[in-house]
Amino acid sequence: MKISKYIHSCLVFELDGFKLLVDPGNFTFAEGLVKPEIFKDVNAIFISHIHPDHLDMPNLKEIVKLSNAPVYTNSQVGEALTKEDITFNLTEEGIFNVGPFKLEAIPVVHEPLLDSPIPQMTGLIINDKVLHPVDSLDTTLAKYQGIDLLLLVTMAPFANELKIAGFADQIKPKQILPLHDGFAKPFFVKSRFANYKKHFEKSGIKFHGIFEVGESISI
Template sequence: MKITKYLHSCLVFEQSDFKLLFDPGTFSFAEGTVTPEMFKDVDAVIITHKHPDHIDPENLKKIIDISGAALYTNSEVAAEIQKIGMNAELIEEGNYTVGPFKLRAIPVVHEPLLDNPTPQMTAFVINGKVLHPVDSFEEKLLEYKGIELVILPTMAPFTTELKIADFADRLQPKRILPVHDGFAKDFFLKQRYENYTKHFKQKGIEFINIKPLGDSVEV
């Protein structure tokens, strides 16, 4: 299974010639380095919640139009995109199969934001190897302690580095793939990645210094 990052929290999972796109949001498309055409061959798209850095309705519609991909999300997002003529199949809780991928959908609570209502959000375990908590550090996610890879938000207005490190330290994954960093300048990203790498190395956890656009890891 290959995972490719396209800025912020936009990821493509690839296995057996099937591509599954997660959360193509506004931060990925903001500067034009990522375009809908880059995803013309995806087979399915999952939207985890309605925050704009995880969904860009205009560009999502373009992706679906040019790829013909199936779209999956939760009830709240589905109701929103239906207003612009898009339909989605619901994935909210339990076990699902999308192409070659075995998904476990977990309803989770988004970390609190200033003056912002809490959205419905779905975390995922992919093929039993990857935990994608999205924007949540809920205690129940620690059930997956020791998992092979966690997709970890490494900077955000809803958290601090101390809280991020504490969650990952307790989860004890073998590897960390950093996301939710699309608003950071390159020099700052490099500095923070170096800091995380040093911290997690002491815990026996590999922090993957992935490039923010088009770089991949194998799981």
């Protein structure tokens, strides 16, 4: 499985020629480094929640138009999509198959935000190997302890590095792919990733400090 990162929380999972696009949000497209055309060959799209850094409606509409890919998401996002005449597959909880991917949808709680309502949010377990808790640092997710790869928020207005690292320490994944860094300048991202890498190395956890557009790992 190849996982490519396209700024912040936008990912493409690729297996056997099938591409699953996850959370193409507004930070991904903000500076023009990524355009909808990059995703014209995706086979399916998953949206975790309604926040604009995970759901950029104008660009999602263009991606759907270019790719004709089905969209999988929860009820709250689905309501917003319906208003834009985008059809969707309701995916809130349980196991479903998309191409070669076995996806287990799990309800997860977004971390508290300043003067902002908590959205409905759906995380994923992908092929029993990848835990994507999205913007949740809920300690109940420790039941997935030892998973191959954790997709980890690394910078956010709702958490500091101590809380983030503590969450990952409980999960004890074999590897970590950092997310949620699209609002920071490269020199700052590099310095924070170096700090995370040093911390997780003590526990034998491999931290993949990638942030360049389209940079990828394989598991």
